[in-house]
Structure formats: structure tokens, C-alpha cells
Amino acid sequence: xxxxxxxVEGLTxxxxxxxxxxxxxxxxxxxxxxxxxxxxxxxxxxDQGHVMLTEIPLGPHGDRExxxxxxxxxxxxxxSTVPESLLDEAHGFLLAFFALPSEAKADCRVPGGNGQSxxxxxxxxxxxxxxxxxxxxxxxxxxxxxxxxxxxxxxPARYPAPYFPDHLVPGIGSALRELxxxxxxxxxxxxxxxxxxxxxxxxxxxxxxxxxxxVNRAIWHPPSDPVPPAGRxxxxxxxxxxxITAQPRATAGGLQVLIDHEWTAVDVPEGYAAVNVGTxxxxxxxxxxxxxxxxxxxxxxxxxxxLSIAQFCHPAPWATLAPLPVPxxxxxxxxxxxxxxxELFQRSVYRMxxxxxxxxxxxxxAPFGVAATAGYARRGPRRPGDRI
Numbered sequence: 001x002x003x004x005x006x007x008v009e010g011l012t013x014x015x016x017x018x019x020x021x022x023x024x025x026x027x028x029x030x031x032x033x034x035x036x037x038x039x040x041x042x043x044x045x046x047d048q049g050h051v052m053l054t055e056i057p058l059g060p061h062g063d064r065e066x067x068x069x070x071x072x073x074x075x076x077x078x079x080s081t082v083p084e085s086l087l088d089e090a091h092g093f094l095l096a097f098f099a100l101p102s103e104a105k106a107d108c109r110v111p112g113g114n115g116q117s118x119x120x121x122x123x124x125x126x127x128x129x130x131x132x133x134x135x136x137x138x139x140x141x142x143x144x145x146x147x148x149x150x151x152x153x154x155x156p157a158r159y160p161a162p163y164f165p166d167h168l169v170p171g172i173g174s175a176l177r178e179l180x181x182x183x184x185x186x187x188x189x190x191x192x193x194x195x196x197x198x199x200x201x202x203x204x205x206x207x208x209x210x211x212x213x214x215v216n217r218a219i220w221h222p223p224s225d226p227v228p229p230a231g232r233x234x235x236x237x238x239x240x241x242x243x244i245t246a247q248p249r250a251t252a253g254g255l256q257v258l259i260d261h262e263w264t265a266v267d268v269p270e271g272y273a274a275v276n277v278g279t280x281x282x283x284x285x286x287x288x289x290x291x292x293x294x295x296x297x298x299x300x301x302x303x304x305x306x307l308s309i310a311q312f313c314h315p316a317p318w319a320t321l322a323p324l325p326v327p328x329x330x331x332x333x334x335x336x337x338x339x340x341x342x343e344l345f346q347r348s349v350y351r352m353x354x355x356x357x358x359x360x361x362x363x364x365x366a367p368f369g370v371a372a373t374a375g376y377a378r379r380g381p382r383r384p385g386d387r388i
Contacts, residue, residue, distance in 0.1 A: 053077045053266060053274065058189050060196050064328075067197035071277060071285070074292035075257045075266070078190055080248060080273040082182045087248050090179045091307055093172040095251075098137055098220040098307070100168060105137070110163045115349070116140050116215045117160040136219045136296075141176050143214070151211055155317045155342060158213040180216050183311040187214075187246050190275055191313070194244070198285060199327035208319040208341070209243065214311060221254075221306040224298070237295040241348035242278035242312045245292075249273075250308035258293035280315060280344065283336045286323040317342035 054070040055077040056062055070076035097105070102121070110118030120138040141162050145152040152159045164173030191205035237258070247255070249268040256263045257276075268274045276292035296306070315321070322338040325331070339347075 055079070055272075056193065058193050060193070060202070062193060062197065064197045067194065068288065071194065071197075071281075071289035073259055074277045074290040075259070075294070076275055077268070077272045078186075078275050079271060080246075081186045081189065082179070082248060082273070084270060086175070086179055086182060087309075089175050090309065091251060093169055093175050094139065094218045094220070094307060094309075096169045097139065097165060097172060098222075104168055108139075108163065108165050108168075110160060112157070113140070113160045113163070114157050116142060116158070116213065118163045119165075136221045139218045139220075141216050142180060143177075145211060149211070151316060151318070155213075158314075158317055158342070158345075176216070179309075180214075180311070183216065183246055183248075184214055184313070186273065187244060187275075187311060187313045190244060190246070194281070194289075198288075198324060200324055204324075205243065208315040209313060210316060212314045212316045212319075212341075214313055216309060216311045218307065218309050221296070223303055223305045237293055238352075239291045239293055240276055240278040240312060241280070241345055242314045243280040243284075244278055244313050245276040245310055246313070247274045247276065247308065247310045250306055252302060252304055252306040253299045254296045254302070254306055255308070256295050256297055263295070263297075278312075279348065280321060280341065283321050283339075283344070284324050285326060286332060287335050288326060288329065314345065315341040317345070 053076055054066070054073060056067050056070050058078060058081075105119050106121065108119035109121075117140055120140070122135045122137055141164065144159055144161055162177075164176060166173045188206055188209065191209060192202055195205045196202060247268060249270055249272070253265065253267050255266045255268070255274070257266050258264070266274060276294065277289045279291045281289045282291040296308075317340065319341045320338055321336075321341055321344060323334050323336065
């Protein structure tokens with residue numbers, strides 16, 4: 001059992017609610033760092049039994065070609081700066097939330113949340129290329145901008161107010177806000193490291209990420225009885241429509257990444273985070289960094305549920321995404337036209353909404369000089385001539 005720093009009180013009877021401790025995955029990984037030390041320049045690969053993911057060091061001292069190789073894989077490991085105790089605490093609060101009755105959780109849906117705030121129930125239809133339903137429940141949160149900020153005025157649907165059910169799980173808001181901020185600082189460190197390996201200015205990615213609509217998402221796949229067949233998809237394959245995505249360890253296995261045309265099982269060890277390349281970074285590097293294709297499947301004999309947390313690091317909507325010149329690389333014809341981050345995001349959400357009704361196309365941004373007040377999701381597909 002896991003002991004929370006902030007006790008979670010019973011929801012209706014006043015009893016103290018305890019949550020299962022997350023599964024440790026430290027058997028084949030080196031221990032997390034205990035303090036400053038020399039940054040290794042040699043390639044490091046961590047064997048998780050099923051796959052060896054490349055690890056990249058944070059900071060400007062890593063080998064450039066080694067980091068570029070990790071970007072070509074699409075998914076790699078980084079020693080996390082997020083305290084493990086905070087991750088455990090967030091897991092405990094989220095498990096308490098997902099254990100609530102369906103009626104209580106349904107009241108935590110956020111009108112106009114646009115897939116970026118509040119609760120979403122399991123999806124009963126299939127998603128993407130999957131032939132089975134996605135039974136995962138979602139909870140999303142982030143931060144917001146001041147009311148007069150030009151990004152919030154221009155793109156209100158991208159900046160919904162965060163929602164935390166503290167009235168049901170006391171203390172959950174404080175823990176999730178802290179986790180969001182710690183993960184965001186970690187992702188900026190990763191982005192600076194990646195930018196240096198690509199020959200960009202150290203602050204280039206920080207500039208396009210400034211005030212971006214970064215979203216955390218927790219997904220809970222409940223226990224299965226009977227045990228599902230090994231390899232059955234719990235979440236269909238997908239790519240993230242962002243710059244990078246950080247995923248600390250989950251409470252159970254099942255994550256797979258497509259590497260060299262083969263599905264490869266990945267378990268993130270304690271003290272690390274898996275970082276996935278998103279479609280934004282793919283476009284910015286003209287395909288040098290390859291957007292990770294990932295899915296979640298049932299593990300043989302796995303009866304327990306699976307809780308995972310990811311943070312999606314989106315550029316500011318007004319950022320223009322044009323390929324960067326990469327020193328030492330033979331220039332190729334540009335594969336992608338230049339788009340704004342908002343245009344790419346709108347297109348990605350539209351495509352997802354055709355398969356999964358939890359992702360609704362967003363309202364188009366307000367014209368400059370017009371105060372936008374509505375941030376509610378549009379229902380149904382876009383019509384010809386709709387502006388994105």
C-alpha cells in the first residue's frame with residue numbers, strides 16, 4: 001500500500017482511502033542519480049528485457065550523433081528530475097479518483113475542456129486502426145494564462161480553465177499542479193538538449209514553447225477479468241501532435257513503441273522518463289526526428305489495472321513550424337510545408353475525432369481584435385470552407 005503525504009478521505013463514509021502501490025520496474029536499470037557527476041559521452045542503452053532504449057543525458061555535453069540517433073528511433077530515456085515521491089503521490093490521488101462511482105466521475109467532465117481539462121469516460125467505439133474498444137478513462141489538467149493574455153484571447157479553446165476534484169479527493173489539485181510544473185521544467189531541459197544536438201540556438205525550442213498549452217493526461221485501464229489475450233490492444237496506435245511527450249513509469253507494463261517496423265515492449269524504470277518525439281519535432285527536423293508510433297497492449301497474465309501519466313509539450317499556437325537547417329546533414333527537399341502550430345493541431349484533432357468521440361474538433365480561433373468568449377468543442381466533422 002502507498003502512504004500519501006496528504007491523506008485522501010473517504011468520499012461518502014469518511015473512511016481513509018488507500019491505494020495500491022505502483023509496481024517498481026528497477027530490475028535491469030541502473031540506479032537513479034544521487035547527485036552531480038560527470039556526464040557520460042558514450043552511447044548508453046538500457047535493457048528492459050524486451051527492448052533497449054537509448055538514454056540521452058541532459059545538458060550540452062552529450063554526443064550530438066548519439067542524440068540524433070535517439071531522435072531517429074522516436075523514443076528514448078532520460079533521467080527524470082521529477083521526484084519519485086511526487087509521482088507516487090500523484091498516482092495515489094489519481095487511483096483514488098478513478099475508484100469513485102461512475103456518477104461522481106461523470107460530474108467532473110468540463111464543458112469546453114476540449115480534451116485538455118477534466119474527466120472523460122471510457123470510449124465504447126474503436127479508435128484509429130484498432131478493432132477493439134478503448135476502455136481507458138482519462139483525466140486531463142494543465143495551467144492557464146491570465147485573462148488578458150493575447151494567446152488566451154486569440155485561442156480560447158486551447159486554454160480551458162484547469163479543473164481539480166478536491167471536493168471528492170481532497171489534496172489532489174495541489175499534487176497534480178506540482179507534478180505538472182515539475183514535468184514541464186524537465187521537458188524544457190530535454191528540449192534544450194535536443195536543440196543543441198540539432199545545431200539550434202539553446203533557447204530556440206524554449207521560445208516556441210513559451211506559454212504553450214501544455215497538457216497532462218492520466219489514463220486508467222481498469223483490471224480485466226478474465227485476463228485479456230496477450231497483445232490485445234488497450235489503446236490503439238497513435239502519434240502525439242506535439243513537440244515531445246514525457247512519460248514517467250506507469251503502474252504496470254504494456255507500453256509498446258514501433259521501432260524498425262516492429263512493436264517493441266518498453267518498461268520505464270524508476271528514476272527515468274520515456275520521451276517520445278511528436279509530429280511537431282518531426283516536421284521541424286524534416287523527418288530526421290521521427291514521430292514515435294506507440295500503443296498499449298495487454299501483458300500475459302496481467303490482471304491488475306494500469307495507470308499512466310503523460311505530459312504533452314505543445315508549442316504556442318502562433319508559432320510557425322518550418323524545417324530547421326541541421327548542421328552536418330545533407331539537405332533534402334522539404335517534406336512538409338510550413339504551418340502554424342495551431343493549424344497542425346487542428347488537423348490532428350480533426351483526424352482523431354473521426355475515430356474517438358472524446359476528441360472533438362475545436363472552435364476556430366477568434367479574429368484579431370475580436371474578444372473570444374466561447375471555448376466549446378464543435379460537434380461533428382468540419383464542413384467544406386470551415387476556417388482552421
